[in-house]
Amino acid sequence: MVPSTAEQRPLSQMRRGAIEYCVLALLRSEPRYGYDLARSLAAADGLVTSEGTVYPLLARLRKDGLVATSWSESPQGPPRKYYKLTDEGRRALGVFIGQWRGFRDSVDHLLDGGGPE
Amino acid sequence: MNSDNLDAIVAKYFRNLEKALQPLPAPERQQLMSDIRGHVAEARAGLNEQTELAVREILERVGLPDEIAAEAIGDEAPQVRSRLHHLRRTRPLPSRKSVVRVGVPVAVLVVLAAVLASVLPSSPPAIELVASSATGATYSVPASSYSVLVTTTKPCFVDIKAPPSDAEFAYAGVVKASAHPSWFPEHGTISVTIEALVSSVGISAGGRSLGTIDHPKLAFTYIFRPST
Numbered sequence: 001m002v003p004s005t006a007e008q009r010p011l012s013q014m015r016r017g018a019i020e021y022c023v024l025a026l027l028r029s030e031p032r033y034g035y036d037l038a039r040s041l042a043a044a045d046g047l048v049t050s051e052g053t054v055y056p057l058l059a060r061l062r063k064d065g066l067v068a069t070s071w072s073e074s075p076q077g078p079p080r081k082y083y084k085l086t087d088e089g090r091r092a093l094g095v096f097i098g099q100w101r102g103f104r105d106s107v108d109h110l111l112d113g114g115g116p117e
Numbered sequence: 118m119n120s121d122n123l124d125a126i127v128a129k130y131f132r133n134l135e136k137a138l139q140p141l142p143a144p145e146r147q148q149l150m151s152d153i154r155g156h157v158a159e160a161r162a163g164l165n166e167q168t169e170l171a172v173r174e175i176l177e178r179v180g181l182p183d184e185i186a187a188e189a190i191g192d193e194a195p196q197v198r199s200r201l202h203h204l205r206r207t208r209p210l211p212s213r214k215s216v217v218r219v220g221v222p223v224a225v226l227v228v229l230a231a232v233l234a235s236v237l238p239s240s241p242p243a244i245e246l247v248a249s250s251a252t253g254a255t256y257s258v259p260a261s262s263y264s265v266l267v268t269t270t271k272p273c274f275v276d277i278k279a280p281p282s283d284a285e286f287a288y289a290g291v292v293k294a295s296a297h298p299s300w301f302p303e304h305g306t307i308s309v310t311i312e313a314l315v316s317s318v319g320i321s322a323g324g325r326s327l328g329t330i331d332h333p334k335l336a337f338t339y340i341f342r343p344s345t
Binding site for chain 2: 017033034035038042049050051052053055056057058059064065074076077078080081088091092095096
């Protein structure tokens with residue numbers, strides 16, 4: 001059954017808050033090129049609606065100074081634009097991870113029937 | 118189907134994408150077009166066999182042009198974007214002569230205004246709290262067009278809805294830590310939610326501050342409504 005618009009809204013809003021940090025997390029260990037990033041994100045259920053929608057997000061992360069880009073030759077096909085985490089991006093990711101874990105634990109606690117502590 | 122026909126399918130897709138991205142300023146539109154062209158070229162280079170079905174599958178995975186445009190334009194706060202784009206298109210940069218011709222009288226007027234301001238009693242307009250609840254507060258703003266200034270000492274998530282009842286965000290993103298505020302030009306009634314405890318939200322119009330809310334509450338909805 002296809003979820004209704006109202007049912008999709010919470011996922012859409014959570015996605016908006018988390019997606020850019022998912023990209024930063026993918027870049028944590030090594031630089032990756034756009035096609036590779038887009039395929040990885042599209043493969044994760046519910047994160048992006050299509051591979052193409054990753055590029056506006058990457059452009060914004062670059063504009064915000066959270067990622068930097070460089071070009072490299074490819075063994076097949078056209079040259080690749082690689083994205084890597086900047087120091088600022090690494091800091092932003094660290095802050096988000098702490099916030100996310102606290103948020104997730106609080107929501108889990110309430111959804112599991114717990115009251116305020 | 119031969120290679121020319123497959124290229125024609127791809128070319129048609131990119132014509133539609135470029136059309137959908139028209140609201141974006143040209144440099145950003147060209148950047149996105151280039152990135153997505155690279156993506157399709159990379160995907161095609163990895164095919165064992167160039168068939169119509171394989172190429173159409175690649176384009177389907179890339180997504181509908183309108184879907185990509187919605188993400189790109191939504192990312193950039195549509196009202197801000199369209200306003201900036203409009204200004205860029207309709208107001209070319211002034212020449213040096215016109216800057217001098219306009220600049221001198223303006224400088225004189227500024228000096229006169231400063232002198233008058235120091236002599237005449239004045240009560241500058243300011244935002245006013247008109248209602249509050251456990252989940253939000255409403256302020257009246259003495260201007261229909263104004264800027265929201267967000268200052269934060271650590272990256273914080275900001276949601277701006279215009280109008281507040283809109284299910285889609287006008288802006289939803291992270292504001293960077295900086296001593297300088299991030300500006301969001303707005304018009305009409307909007308709502309602002311700040312997901313951080315250490316920041317301030319200011320309202321300004323015409324280059325003048327209309328008020329500042331220090332340390333806005335976490336996940337609290339601030340509504341700004343023009344009184345004019």
